[in-house]
Amino acid sequence: xxxxxxxxxxxxxxxxxxxxxxxxxxxxxxxxxxxxxxxxxxxxxxxxxxxxxxxxxxxxxxxxxxxxxxxxxxxxxxxxxxxxxxxxxxxxxxxxxxxxxxxxxxxxxxxxxxxxxxxxxxxxxxxxxxxxxxxxxxxxxxxxxxxxxxxxxxxxxxxxxxxxxxxxxxxxxxxxxxxxxxxxxxxxxxxxxxxxxxxxxxxxxxxxxxxxxxxxxxxxxxxxxxxxxxxxxxxxxxxxxxxxxxxxxxxxxxxxxxxxxxxxxxxxxxxxxxxxxxxxxxxxxxxxxxxxxxxxxxxxxxxxxxxxxxxxxxxxxxxxxxxxxxxxxxxxxxxxxxxxxxxxxxxxxxxxxxxxxxxxxxxxxxxxxxxxxxxxxxxxxxxxxxxxxxxxxxxxxxxxxxxxxxxxxxxxxxxxxxxxxxxxxxxxxxxxxxxxxxxxxxxxxxxxxxxxxxxxxxxxxxxxxxxxxxxxxxxxxxxxxxxxxxxxxxxxxxxxxxxxxxxxxxxxxxxxxxxxxxxxxxxxxxxxxxxxxxx
Numbered sequence: 001x002x003x004x005x006x007x008x009x010x011x012x013x014x015x016x017x018x019x020x021x022x023x024x025x026x027x028x029x030x031x032x033x034x035x036x037x038x039x040x041x042x043x044x045x046x047x048x049x050x051x052x053x054x055x056x057x058x059x060x061x062x063x064x065x066x067x068x069x070x071x072x073x074x075x076x077x078x079x080x081x082x083x084x085x086x087x088x089x090x091x092x093x094x095x096x097x098x099x100x101x102x103x104x105x106x107x108x109x110x111x112x113x114x115x116x117x118x119x120x121x122x123x124x125x126x127x128x129x130x131x132x133x134x135x136x137x138x139x140x141x142x143x144x145x146x147x148x149x150x151x152x153x154x155x156x157x158x159x160x161x162x163x164x165x166x167x168x169x170x171x172x173x174x175x176x177x178x179x180x181x182x183x184x185x186x187x188x189x190x191x192x193x194x195x196x197x198x199x200x201x202x203x204x205x206x207x208x209x210x211x212x213x214x215x216x217x218x219x220x221x222x223x224x225x226x227x228x229x230x231x232x233x234x235x236x237x238x239x240x241x242x243x244x245x246x247x248x249x250x251x252x253x254x255x256x257x258x259x260x261x262x263x264x265x266x267x268x269x270x271x272x273x274x275x276x277x278x279x280x281x282x283x284x285x286x287x288x289x290x291x292x293x294x295x296x297x298x299x300x301x302x303x304x305x306x307x308x309x310x311x312x313x314x315x316x317x318x319x320x321x322x323x324x325x326x327x328x329x330x331x332x333x334x335x336x337x338x339x340x341x342x343x344x345x346x347x348x349x350x351x352x353x354x355x356x357x358x359x360x361x362x363x364x365x366x367x368x369x370x371x372x373x374x375x376x377x378x379x380x381x382x383x384x385x386x387x388x389x390x391x392x393x394x395x396x397x398x399x400x401x402x403x404x405x406x407x408x409x410x411x412x413x414x415x416x417x418x419x420x421x422x423x424x425x426x427x428x429x430x431x432x433x434x435x436x437x438x439x440x441x442x443x444x445x446x447x448x449x450x451x452x453x454x455x456x457x458x459x460x461x462x463x464x465x466x467x468x469x470x471x472x473x474x475x476x477x478x479x480x481x482x483x484x485x486x487x488x489x490x491x492x493x494x495x496x497x498x499x500x501x502x503x504x505x506x507x508x509x510x511x512x513x514x515x516x517x518x519x520x521x522x523x524x525x526x527x528x529x530x531x532x533x534x535x
Contacts (some may be wrong), residue, residue: 032259033199035192036145044147048137051154055133058158059126059167064118065517070376070393073170077121080108080170087295088302097303098346102233102292103172121170128178129167133158135178136456139185140463142192143423152501153463159508161515162397162448163455168516169375169393173452175234180241180453183227184430187245190220191252198260208260212268221249222280229288231453236347240433241453246281248429250274252422290339297335304345308337354443363438366451367405371533372396373447376517383519390525394514395449399530400507401462404500408462415468423464430457466500469493 038044069077079089079097083104089097110127111120136157141150157163166174197215201208228245231238253273257265296302332340361371373395381389409431416424434454438446470493471486513520514528529535 027202027205029199029202030259030261033195033202033256035196035199036142038141038145038147040147044138044141044150047141047147047151048134048154051137051151051158052130052134054155055130055158056126058164059129062516063122063126063168066376066378066393067118069118069121070169071171071373073121076104076107076172077111077170080104080111080121081116083108083295084112086299086301088299090301090303098349099172099235100233100289100292101296102230103175103235105292106175107170122168125167125170125174128174129163132163132167132174132178132181132456135182135185136459139181139188140460142188143460144464144467146467149463149467152466152497153459155501156401156459156462156504157456159504160398160401160455160459161508161511162395162402162452164515165375165393165395166449166452171449172234173449176231176238177452177456179227179231179234180238181456183224183231183242184245184426184457186220186224186227187249187252190218190224190249191256193220194218194253195256195259198256202260208262212257212260212262212272215272218276218280221277222284224249225280225282225284226288228281229285230292232285233289233292237450238453240437241430242285244429244433246277248426249281250277255422290336293339296339304342305335305338307341308334351441351444353445355445357445357447359447360445361448362442363435363446363450365533366435366448367402369396369399369402369448369534370531371448373449378517379522381519384521386521386523388522390520390522391517392514392525393517394534396511396514396534397448397451397455398504398508398511401504404462405458408458408465411465412461415464421464424461427457427461427464430454466497469496 079101082089083101089101089104106124106128107121110123111117114120114123133154137150137154139150140153141147144150163174163177166177194215198208201213206213224245228238228242232242250269250273254265254269257268257272262268296305299305359371359373365371374392375395376391376393378391379389381391383389409428412424412427415421416428431454434451434457438450471489511528512518513524520528
């Protein structure tokens with residue numbers, strides 16, 4: 001398919017309005033390069049605002065409960081206060097820090113405003129949770145060219161229990177989720193922008209067979225680099241998403257060049273995309289990452305800061321798959337080598353982490369919610385009107401939403417094979433980065449919340465499946481039988497989507513007490529435990 005970009009209305013007229021030359025007909029632009037213009041952009045913003053209100057209410061309601069630190073808040077909320085006092089973590093009880101500082105800096109920022117209390121610790125995660133819902137709503141609107149399905153994706157994300165609980169708890173994973181999603185969203189906008197530029201070149205008559213001219217600045221790719229650098233500065237597990245999404249972006253660029261008719265798209269890719277990407281997708285993320293350690297560099301007493309002053313610059317890296325390369329880092333400045341050693345020690349800590357934990361789980365069980373994580377439990381209250389009461393905050397996804405992910409992934413694989421839909425491919429790339437990567441070391445202690453950065457991409461895939469279920473927009477063909485068949489198809493699709501959304505909403509309402517620590521009788525609490533492994 002091709003699209004045609006219209007010439008300006010006054011083409012062929014001089015300054016006085018006299019006819020000069022006949023207008024040149026615009027060249028047809030491949031449909032893959034034609035930009036999308038939303039006829040009602042304000043509708044998209046209204047929908048995004050509506051889901052943001054829902055996300056804000058669910059994430060900020062009774063945010064201060066429980067008033068004390070629960071689960072790993074004992075580490076991150078504590079370290080956030082140390083950052084405020086010293087500029088680096090200085091907990092004398094354990095000293096060694098196993099995660100980068102950005103997530104703890106964000107917790108510290110809001111606690112400096114609202115105080116060293118439960119609301120102060122959790123305000124930053126709640127804000128990140130709401131922003132994530134807005135970004136996903138706008139992203140899916142762009143990917144599916146639909147305000148309706150952008151709103152559906154935002155609604156599903158707002159109703160996901162795992163993302164909700166993480167947004168109400170001072171842990172790091174909600175920040176990881178947000179920055180990974182924001183980085184991907186920036187790459188999608190960059191993808192659209194570059195395709196529109198190539199389409200404009202074709203429409204203006206540029207001969208791309210002789211070479212591709214410069215495609216201009218790419219600010220969205222630069223923003224993606226910032227976001228991925230921030231994601232890695234929260235947790236290093238962002239690296240798999242970062243690496244695969246950068247490769248995916250280059251694949252998108254090559255496909256755009258090929259759609260534009262460039263005879264050697266791979267050669268043009270290296271000239272016009274790979275080279276400039278070094279600055280935006282390599283140097284920028286590294287600079288952002290190092291900037292988050294500024295307090296550590298400045299602090300004379302920060303842990304490991306002067307390691308390079310007294311140790312050799314030669315070391316071995318124990319990488320996965322039996323790789324043990326030796327490196328000499330002597331050419332790097334001492335502070336950078338010290339940070340490298342600090343990072344290597346933390347990496348080895350994670351690599352050898354295999355201690356027993358009652359809520360550990362295997363990646364095999366994550367998609368079916370085999371083992372959720374108990375963040376908080378109190379069975380001592382008698383205020384429920386029964387002899388036995390329960391309050392629990394259970395880290396678990398909304399079951400009826402999550403149990404749709406496996407059939408969606410199977411359909412998505414078939415959909416990509418049969419249609420080469422780039423959106424299906426992107427979701428599967430995210431699935432590899434966020435799920436398959438954990439199988440390299442199954443002995444390691446792992447938890448369900450490691451799925452956090454993958455959840456928005458699973459919702460993108462599910463929304464794409466719902467869009468195909470609804471079918472294409474109705475267009476009158478002049479054939480009464482075909483018209484009626486299209487109407488019936490849309491009616492059945494709309495009914496299916498409505499039933500699914502209704503079930504997810506009802507399930508979310510049912511699980512709400514477990515997401516927020518609501519007071520239940522023991523019998524009511526037990527009725528929520530659908531699987532024995534949830535107890």
